[in-house]
Amino acid sequence: MPENFTTDSITTNEPDIFDIMAGASPQTQSYLDVLNEEQLEAVTHSGSPLLILAGAGSGKTRVITTKIAYLIAEKNIDPYQILAVTFTKKAANEMHERAIALDARAQYSQIRTFHSFGAWFLRLNAQAAGIDPNFTVYDDDDCVTLIQKAMPKLTKQQVSHFAHEISLAKDYCYLPDSPKLDEIDSDPEFREVYEAYTKRLRETGNVDFGDLIMLPYLVLHNDEYVRMRLFNRFRVIMVDEYQDSNVAQFLLLQELCGAKYGMAASPENPDGIYVCVVGDDDESIYKFRGAEIQNILTFKDKFPGTKIIRLEKNYRSTEQILSIADDVVRNNEGRLGKTLSAERGQGKQPVLAFLPNQDEEANFCADLIKLAHEHGCPYSDWAILYRTNAQSLTFESTFLHRKIPYQVVGSLKFYEREEIKDILAYLSLLANPRDEIAFRRIVNKPTRGIGATTQEKLIAAARENIVTAADYNLLEACKKSAASLSKKAKEGIEKFTEAFDEFKDKLGIGAARSVAEEVVEPVETSAAAMKAIAGTAESPTATAVAPEKEKLPGEISVKLSELIELISEKSGIKNYHETQDEVSGTQRVANLQELANSAVLYECSREGLLEFLDHIELDRTLENPDEETDDNRVTLITLHNTKGLEFNRVIMTGMELGIFPRQDKTGSDLEEERRLCYVGITRAKNELYMTNCSVRRMYGRTEFMAVSPFLLEIDSEKLKTIGHAPASFRRSSFRGGDYGERGLSHPDTESDPIKKKYSKGTKVFHDDYGYGIISFSEENEEGEYCITVSFENSGKKKFIPKYQSHSLMVIKD
DNA sequence: CCCGTCGTTATTTTT
DNA sequence: TAACGACGGG
Numbered sequence: 155m156p157e158n159f160t161t162d163s164i165t166t167n168e169p170d171i172f173d174i175m176a177g178a179s180p181q182t183q184s185y186l187d188v189l190n191e192e193q194l195e196a197v198t199h200s201g202s203p204l205l206i207l208a209g210a211g212s213g214k215t216r217v218i219t220t221k222i223a224y225l226i227a228e229k230n231i232d233p234y235q236i237l238a239v240t241f242t243k244k245a246a247n248e249m250h251e252r253a254i255a256l257d258a259r260a261q262y263s264q265i266r267t268f269h270s271f272g273a274w275f276l277r278l279n280a281q282a283a284g285i286d287p288n289f290t291v292y293d294d295d296d297c298v299t300l301i302q303k304a305m306p307k308l309t310k311q312q313v314s315h316f317a318h319e320i321s322l323a324k325d326y327c328y329l330p331d332s333p334k335l336d337e338i339d340s341d342p343e344f345r346e347v348y349e350a351y352t353k354r355l356r357e358t359g360n361v362d363f364g365d366l367i368m369l370p371y372l373v374l375h376n377d378e379y380v381r382m383r384l385f386n387r388f389r390v391i392m393v394d395e396y397q398d399s400n401v402a403q404f405l406l407l408q409e410l411c412g413a414k415y416g417m418a419a420s421p422e423n424p425d426g427i428y429v430c431v432v433g434d435d436d437e438s439i440y441k442f443r444g445a446e447i448q449n450i451l452t453f454k455d456k457f458p459g460t461k462i463i464r465l466e467k468n469y470r471s472t473e474q475i476l477s478i479a480d481d482v483v484r485n486n487e488g489r490l491g492k493t494l495s496a497e498r499g500q501g502k503q504p505v506l507a508f509l510p511n512q513d514e515e516a517n518f519c520a521d522l523i524k525l526a527h528e529h530g531c532p533y534s535d536w537a538i539l540y541r542t543n544a545q546s547l548t549f550e551s552t553f554l555h556r557k558i559p560y561q562v563v564g565s566l567k568f569y570e571r572e573e574i575k576d577i578l579a580y581l582s583l584l585a586n587p588r589d590e591i592a593f594r595r596i597v598n599k600p601t602r603g604i605g606a607t608t609q610e611k612l613i614a615a616a617r618e619n620i621v622t623a624a625d626y627n628l629l630e631a632c633k634k635s636a637a638s639l640s641k642k643a644k645e646g647i648e649k650f651t652e653a654f655d656e657f658k659d660k661l662g663i664g665a666a667r668s669v670a671e672e673v674v675e676p677v678e679t680s681a682a683a684m685k686a687i688a689g690t691a692e693s694p695t696a697t698a699v700a701p702e703k704e705k706l707p708g709e710i711s712v713k714l715s716e717l718i719e720l721i722s723e724k725s726g727i728k729n730y731h732e733t734q735d736e737v738s739g740t741q742r743v744a745n746l747q748e749l750a751n752s753a754v755l756y757e758c759s760r761e762g763l764l765e766f767l768d769h770i771e772l773d774r775t776l777e778n779p780d781e782e783t784d785d786n787r788v789t790l791i792t793l794h795n796t797k798g799l800e801f802n803r804v805i806m807t808g809m810e811l812g813i814f815p816r817q818d819k820t821g822s823d824l825e826e827e828r829r830l831c832y833v834g835i836t837r838a839k840n841e842l843y844m845t846n847c848s849v850r851r852m853y854g855r856t857e858f859m860a861v862s863p864f865l866l867e868i869d870s871e872k873l874k875t876i877g878h879a880p881a882s883f884r885r886s887s888f889r890g891g892d893y894g895e896r897g898l899s900h901p902d903t904e905s906d907p908i909k910k911k912y913s914k915g916t917k918v919f920h921d922d923y924g925y926g927i928i929s930f931s932e933e934n935e936e937g938e939y940c941i942t943v944s945f946e947n948s949g950k951k952k953f954i955p956k957y958q959s960h961s962l963m964v965i966k967d
Numbered sequence: 968c969c970c971g972t973c974g975t976t977a978t979t980t981t982t
Numbered sequence: 983t984a985a986c987g988a989c990g991g992g
Contacts, residue, residue, distance in 0.1 A: 974989100
């Protein structure tokens with residue numbers, strides 16, 4: 155372990171600008187005064203579409219929230235007419251809170267995630283969208299189950315493959331009959347599955363995540379009445395993290411601001427609907443989930459007259475950190491281009507450590523963290539970043555062993571736990587007796603002697619003679635069919651329906667009446683909902699009556715948490731998990747209690763239930779309650795999950811070709827990996843470390859790893875290197891140039907020449923092992939070309955040349 | 968219905 | 983390597 159590290163934070167003497175601003179009193183200082191020139195321009199701009207290109211750490215949330223406050227306070231915009239959408243609940247909440255802090259009237263603005271906006275919209279326009287107003291949102295697992303049931307002959311693999319493609323199709327707003335579906339998969343079976351799935355999903359009255367965007371778009375696109383009402387409802391529309399929007403979201407945005415109908419603000423129509431998007435094309439990292447970077451790159455073409463404002467002053471990272479971030483990202487071609495300037499001074503030189511393997515990598519991190527800790531640096535200053543979740547394992551075991559407290563972000567999600575999903579299924583079926591997925595999940599859980607055959611029988615019975623939506627009622631079908639079942643099944647199903655009657659009573663919707671009847675009522679609402687939507691320039695008091703209003707504390711007579719506790723108890727789920735196994739059982743019961751706790755603010759009524767289900771279905775971020783609340787921990791996190799976060803000290807691990815980036819990445823995919831690297835680097839406020847392993851155990855094999863090309867893009871003068879740098883890196887230090895010169899893989903030129911050149915008897919030189927001769931060549935099971943080399947001084951080593959192209963070369967006679 | 972064993976398969980995942 | 987799912991015996 156090198157001793158010449160200084161681990162003192164440089165922040166102690168350099169409070170950042172937000173600390174200063176946080177202390178500013180709004181009475182004595184206008185919130186506009188703290189903005190820099192560009193921020194101010196962005197806040198006060200009006201009269202045309204606006205694209206704010208906000209670099210990492212440039213204060214974009216501040217700009218949006220200030221703009222909301224400014225519009226309300228200075229421009230007389232009714233807060234009710236402002237819609238701001240983000241991608242995560244966390245971001246939405248933060249934005250809402252910060253806007254309210256600037257101007258209390260912002261509480262009446264719609265500040266939501268895209269999906270929760272979609273859900274809100276669909277509840278008001280359920281009929282137009284062809285769904286049940288009491289729909290619940292199916293998550294990806296539920297969709298897979300539904301496809302499997304709709305198309306039983308498909309294998310599990312096919313099902314998840316098609317599920318993925320369907321969700322992708324919805325990200326593009328492609329319906330099952332769209333010719334463009336071929337762009338995703340031209341297999342006719344795909345259309346068939348998509349169609350069957352859609353039909354089945356509509357029968358349940360529910361929606362999936364994709365529908366929350368696609369259906370509102372379709373409604374607005376097809377229904378002029380709804381559209382015109384909406385144009386009166388929102389006069390200002392803002393989108394945060396715009397680089398992560400997908401095509402469907404773009405289409406929805408276009409409809410919301412009436413771009414196609416000349417309703418959007420433009421130089422010709424300055425009083426039209428004002429649209430402002432904020433994002434950073436360099437931070438677009440979700441292409442694999444449908445995000446379309448072209449949305450931001452071509453925004454100005456799609457919205458004529460767009461004003462572009464760049465926020466390039468970075469208040470987060472030190473200059474040295476930003477400088478290497480720029481070294482990396484400037485290699486991308488598809489970008490609008492920005493140069494960040496550091497507002498916090500030089501800072502410490504970033505460190506690049508070359509380590510032999512991942513165990514040493516973890517130890518290196520542990521050494522760093524411990525050393526810093528001895529100097530008074532809290533564990534929570536640190537974040538370990540990695541490309542894949544699997545990489546967390548070594549860190550976890552090392553940290554466990556070395557007693558370093560850590561938290562893994564984003565691995566096991568609270569709402570994906572079995573016991574939680576069980577209770578949610580009870581709630582869902584209660585809300586919507588057509589919810590087949592929920593029904594299947596719980597009808598025999600805990601076991602009531604209702605096997606697969608009985609389940610099919612019951613569902614078939616429920617699906618018979620369906621005339622209106624209300625006829626499809628799984629619980630009613632259970633009651634009616636009970637008599638025709640075997641004794642054991644009959645008893646089971648009676649227990650099941652009796653429990654549900656009790657739950658309905660608790661919910662105050664009465665056992666005698668079917669939920670569906672009540673549920674259908676609000677369909678009328680088209681008109682009522684329209685009225686609510688149409689409400690425009692009313693006072694804030696009037697807006698409080700809007701259907702999306704928050705429940706007020708004290709208004710709740712019976713808490714929804716009581717229902718959850720009742721269900722846990724009476725359904726037998728609690729007992730089931732208690733007795734499953736003692737160790738994790740206790741935890742699971744605690745999780746159930748946690749779920750109940752999270753429902754205390756909801757009323758025990760049908761409305762409260764729906765609100766609650768909406769809330770959790772759209773917000774899966776609830777913290778894992780199991781770990782004690784000691785928050786002084788190192789954060790272990792994937793690069794993707796770091797977006798929007800910042801840490802005083804960041805270690806980017808696994809900086810190797812094949813891990814980061816994966817080696818099959820080329821072209822625009824490689825550019826996305828590079829952006830991911832940029833995101834990682836720019837998370838660091840004060841100190842940045844990067845680690846590289848020369849050997850890594852993967853998939854049961856030990857592979858020699860090449861240096862990540864991203865490391866080679868950084869001017870090596872800017873990094874302090876530690877450990878034995880492999881030749882591939884040393885060479886790059888004085889050669890520079892493109893990949894070709896550095897001998898790094900370029901997919902078109904790589905594999906073939908190597909196959910030809912490397913045959914038995916060939917003399918080679920390896921950067922780490924010296925001179926040798928190829929003693930054996932073969933193909934391994936994967937069909938990869940392998941060679942065994944006898945080195946003069948280092949014995950025999952086995953290589954796969956295609957992974958060694960940078961460090962292994964042929965010696966010409 | 969539960970448990971063991973064998974075989975398969977390995978990105979990233981806002982909602 | 984390891985973790986998870988499928989399958990078969992008790």
